[in-house]
Amino acid sequence: MSGELWDRLRAVEQRVRVALDARDDPGRDDPYRGLYLTEELVRQALETPSAAWSAEPVEVAEPESRLARLAADFGLDAWEVEFLLIALAPELDARFERLYGYLNDDVTRRRATAGMVLELCGMPTAGADRFRFAPGGPLIAGGLLEVQEPDRPLLTRTVRVPDRVVAHLIGGDALDPAVRGLARAVDEPVTEPAELVKRLATGLDAGIGPVHLRGSSGAEQHAVDALAVSGRAALVVDAAALAAEAEPPVAELVREARLSRSGLVLGPVEALAGPESTRTLRRLLDAAERIPLLLHGSGGWDPAWARQAPLTIALPEPDRTARAAQWHRALAEAGASDEVDAEALSAYRLDADQVRRAASVATRLARLEGHPLTPEHLRSGVRAQNGAGLARLARRITPGVNWDDLVLPEQTRRALAELSVRARHRDRVLGDWRMRPGGGRGRGVVALFAGESGTGKTMSAEVVAADLGMELYVVDLSTVVDKYVGETEKNLERIFTEAAGVNGVLLFDEADAIFGKRSQVKDAHDRYANVESAYLLQRMESFDGIAVLTTNLRANLDEAFTRRLDVIADFPMPEPDQRRALWDRTLGDAVPRADDLDLDRCAERFELAGGSIRSCAVTAAYLAAEAGGEVTMNHLLNAIRQEYAKLGRLALDAEFG
Numbered sequence: 001m002s003g004e005l006w007d008r009l010r011a012v013e014q015r016v017r018v019a020l021d022a023r024d025d026p027g028r029d030d031p032y033r034g035l036y037l038t039e040e041l042v043r044q045a046l047e048t049p050s051a052a053w054s055a056e057p058v059e060v061a062e063p064e065s066r067l068a069r070l071a072a073d074f075g076l077d078a079w080e081v082e083f084l085l086i087a088l089a090p091e092l093d094a095r096f097e098r099l100y101g102y103l104n105d106d107v108t109r110r111r112a113t114a115g116m117v118l119e120l121c122g123m124p125t126a127g128a129d130r131f132r133f134a135p136g137g138p139l140i141a142g143g144l145l146e147v148q149e150p151d152r153p154l155l156t157r158t159v160r161v162p163d164r165v166v167a168h169l170i171g172g173d174a175l176d177p178a179v180r181g182l183a184r185a186v187d188e189p190v191t192e193p194a195e196l197v198k199r200l201a202t203g204l205d206a207g208i209g210p211v212h213l214r215g216s217s218g219a220e221q222h223a224v225d226a227l228a229v230s231g232r233a234a235l236v237v238d239a240a241a242l243a244a245e246a247e248p249p250v251a252e253l254v255r256e257a258r259l260s261r262s263g264l265v266l267g268p269v270e271a272l273a274g275p276e277s278t279r280t281l282r283r284l285l286d287a288a289e290r291i292p293l294l295l296h297g298s299g300g301w302d303p304a305w306a307r308q309a310p311l312t313i314a315l316p317e318p319d320r321t322a323r324a325a326q327w328h329r330a331l332a333e334a335g336a337s338d339e340v341d342a343e344a345l346s347a348y349r350l351d352a353d354q355v356r357r358a359a360s361v362a363t364r365l366a367r368l369e370g371h372p373l374t375p376e377h378l379r380s381g382v383r384a385q386n387g388a389g390l391a392r393l394a395r396r397i398t399p400g401v402n403w404d405d406l407v408l409p410e411q412t413r414r415a416l417a418e419l420s421v422r423a424r425h426r427d428r429v430l431g432d433w434r435m436r437p438g439g440g441r442g443r444g445v446v447a448l449f450a451g452e453s454g455t456g457k458t459m460s461a462e463v464v465a466a467d468l469g470m471e472l473y474v475v476d477l478s479t480v481v482d483k484y485v486g487e488t489e490k491n492l493e494r495i496f497t498e499a500a501g502v503n504g505v506l507l508f509d510e511a512d513a514i515f516g517k518r519s520q521v522k523d524a525h526d527r528y529a530n531v532e533s534a535y536l537l538q539r540m541e542s543f544d545g546i547a548v549l550t551t552n553l554r555a556n557l558d559e560a561f562t563r564r565l566d567v568i569a570d571f572p573m574p575e576p577d578q579r580r581a582l583w584d585r586t587l588g589d590a591v592p593r594a595d596d597l598d599l600d601r602c603a604e605r606f607e608l609a610g611g612s613i614r615s616c617a618v619t620a621a622y623l624a625a626e627a628g629g630e631v632t633m634n635h636l637l638n639a640i641r642q643e644y645a646k647l648g649r650l651a652l653d654a655e656f657g
Contacts, residue, residue: 004065005092005169012089015120016099066169073258074142079121080132086117087145087159091166114147115155125155133159143255164252168259178252182241185260187233190225197222200313201229204263208311210285210293212269212301215315218322219296221352222315223265227292233262238353239271248280254287263292270297273305282306320346320427323355330359336366336373345378347424347468348503349544354385379469382503386471390498393491394473394506399466406463407574407581407610408456415569416460419447420467422566423546444543446564448511450554451571454611457550458509460569464548465505473499474507481514488514489535499545511549512556533558540564574610579603582610586617592630605655606640616643 071081089096090111097110104113114133115125123129132139133154139145144165148158164176175185190197200211204226213219224234235257242248257264264284266272272281284293285308293310301312318326323346331340333356350358362381366373383398390396406413422429422445430436430443449457458474465472480491492514499506508514514536537560540547549565551557562568574582580603587593608616619639624631637656644651 005067008085009089012085019120075138080139082121083117084144086120087112088161091161111158111160114157114159143251176252176256178249179256183235183237186224186236190228193225193229197225197229200226204230204292210288210310212310212312213296213315214312217351218318219315220267223294223296227263233260234265235262237266239266239268243271243277250280250283257291265294267296269295270299278305317431319432326352326355330356334359334363336363340373348382358382358385383471386502390473390502393495394475397472399462399472401463402466403463407578412569412571415567416464419567420464423468442542442544444545445566446540446547447567448565449548449550449569452609453552454609455571456610457571461507461548471504472507473504474509496539496543506545506547508549512551512553576603582613586614591621594630594632596633598633612643616640
């Protein structure tokens, strides 16, 4: 704590001495003083004239001290600084508790009251200076002083300096506990700010705030960088966490920003768009006159949210270089010393906060395993950022297969590889090279997997998701299709909206149920079915994620959907050599096999898809487990006969030998 603050407290002590000397009280030696009042003392208090005296406040001597900065930042005059010091004294020197208790004529009231402050400063208690304790005064409005006990008359109300202000004056910089968990302080220099960041910093210096940055990714980092360029730190607030608070600590956030000479960065602003949260948003905008306020979100600003409209700036989509820089910065903050290919990580669509959390999860996972940081650790960190919203609408699958598990024709494998390439490099091709057409089209990648049931369509989608380091979300059509008009579109919109915020592959299994052909309108049912298809056509064009449609009957899909597909992969029935490989892989190495097992014969004689082969292998394993031995050819033939019965196929005795 600076020497100036001690000097000022000694001046407060001198004021107390003067006040005590000015009192001619015959009961001062009474050991029970303050615990009761006699009639004689009451009459003496009524007959004694006011002992108000005048004394000039001490000017702040050290211009760079915390007290001087506080006075300048909160607009305090010399007398308001004196008020603050009188209330501050018991927080730093316990002797003042006894002195104030004596001056209050009540040993249980050991803090300054509004009347005592006025008396010590020689001000009349009925004068205009009492309005310095009003809610609109700099001390109270700035959160530097609290006037407690509102049920008492003003002069006997206790005044107190909040703990955060006390800590700030004596050198403490830790965040206020009221905002911890909602906000984090960021004070980092920017080496090479972007041109937009420079313009934004110049505007902040000119007082153009508040500002609303509209962009799906990178908006928060732009705000933080602009504040850094303008010479300010940033207090980054999680709007979703703030909206979840029963009593949002808006005043504490604003005070924290003013104490640290920071700007407030708040987002996503859509989290405060609810009926209950717009009041919080209005309070923050009202505070924008005192601190720089930068809001960010993915959508536009609704004028109904607040009377004061911020300046909205649309941000361009961050390119691969900007995303790689985000990953480098986040990994450095997380303490990762290993070399990581940040260029490959830029394919993930994460905002700055999600990148920071993903890097933290990845580095801690690597430390837990005792291994250097690997791409798989980073992919786990990315997957951990996927919200639970889409998982409530679709079945979430963490991929457990890879390219080696697929048995497919070469042409199909090339189509799957193309899908993976498109998903990995879409930012470069559609963004950097500007190959995306207009019309509001998104950067999504949509593929169609067509083939009979069991030919490996779902498994292939899982392999592609694994190759991209993402999760697979299988849409359950039972939760989508609704008999009521318009409800199916609403359910699909929720799925597409949630899918845009996760790094995952969206799988519409049996997609012809909702992506079917439009028909000639003969009745109301046809008209509403066509409306549903038209909505899907528009929504798929604006989709920014990765979607896979599977169908057993490709001819059932509308031609307009086919035109919008990026990749079409056909999954034919496997050939004998492919069936032989499927039999071998589905049985695996752990299942005991008898010597009479003839997989070549099974592959040649029985034309089955991969899903059916797996079912037969599992059934044969159960039969062997019941018999307590190995999987024999007889077990396998019985399993195939059961599968034929399930498929409704004729099982000839000659075919089964």
